[in-house]
Amino acid sequence: MNRKSLAIIAVICICSSVLQAAERTKHVLAIGIDGLRTDALDAANTPHIDALKANGSYTNVCKILGTRYQKNDTISGPGWTSYLTGVWADKHGVHDNEFGGRRIDRYPHFFNLLKQQYPDYRTASFIDWYPIDKYIVSQADVRVGLEAHGSDGYTQFDKKCADRAIKVLAEEDVRATMVYFGATDENGHRFGFHPAVPQYMKAIETVDQHVGRLMAAVKSRRNYDREDWLVLISSDHGGEGKGHGSGHKLPNIHNIYFIVSGESTAKGKLTQPIYLVDLVATALKHLDVKVQAEWQLDGKPVGLLPGQQ
Numbered sequence: 001m002n003r004k005s006l007a008i009i010a011v012i013c014i015c016s017s018v019l020q021a022a023e024r025t026k027h028v029l030a031i032g033i034d035g036l037r038t039d040a041l042d043a044a045n046t047p048h049i050d051a052l053k054a055n056g057s058y059t060n061v062c063k064i065l066g067t068r069y070q071k072n073d074t075i076s077g078p079g080w081t082s083y084l085t086g087v088w089a090d091k092h093g094v095h096d097n098e099f100g101g102r103r104i105d106r107y108p109h110f111f112n113l114l115k116q117q118y119p120d121y122r123t124a125s126f127i128d129w130y131p132i133d134k135y136i137v138s139q140a141d142v143r144v145g146l147e148a149h150g151s152d153g154y155t156q157f158d159k160k161c162a163d164r165a166i167k168v169l170a171e172e173d174v175r176a177t178m179v180y181f182g183a184t185d186e187n188g189h190r191f192g193f194h195p196a197v198p199q200y201m202k203a204i205e206t207v208d209q210h211v212g213r214l215m216a217a218v219k220s221r222r223n224y225d226r227e228d229w230l231v232l233i234s235s236d237h238g239g240e241g242k243g244h245g246s247g248h249k250l251p252n253i254h255n256i257y258f259i260v261s262g263e264s265t266a267k268g269k270l271t272q273p274i275y276l277v278d279l280v281a282t283a284l285k286h287l288d289v290k291v292q293a294e295w296q297l298d299g300k301p302v303g304l305l306p307g308q309q
């Protein structure tokens, strides 16, 4: 076969795979792992997260604060609100874990933005740090908001969240799903956020097992071969010592992992600057949502193949 024939075959293959991708229904699974320090994830035994990294784009220097505004603390309330709304704290108004200044009616959870264009798309949220469910989540057709309690509560409640999510992911017609895990942060506060702390590392590895079960559920779906799943993994902050407050200039707190995985993603390390607010923009892009200027999103789609971006 000559070079020209090979080139023609290559073009046909690329065109047909693009066509197939376009025909598949789009789905997003966003996984949030609280207080996930990057060097700890690197050192932990996490085969399922590693597989998602290998099948996508990633960076370990995603910033939890933007350049425009840095007056909120480096803690969970503002972090998860930025993750879920796609805007920074000067807009969404959450500066601490009291959620007092929230402007969620004006800058809502991204499920709301999705449903403006696709009211029939079903959404699901599974969270065991209750304030996020209480103050930030809305427009979730399946809504599991648990309140982890007791010592080591998040270990038990993360499993409950994962179990509930697995059932829905395997059986229901969901387009956008968010699953939150809190045991990493809890163990970091109790024992230390560091790769040398066994309890913290074990918490990361347990979350990885949940991620594996979530992915097995996705792959077991009846129509999986006609679906195009984008999986996003990120965090709200890292940690140092037994905390993560006032971490504006501390890379172990301020830098987090951002992984975007699936058939529609480019592969390898992301080289451009990546910010936590890019998650919503990326999810909406994959779901073919036309972003409206009035939403004032602060992020941009990242890690998707050129045709998707």
Ligand SMILES: [Zn+2]
Pocket: 034, 035, 075, 076, 077, 079, 185, 236, 237
């Ligand atoms: Zn947190």
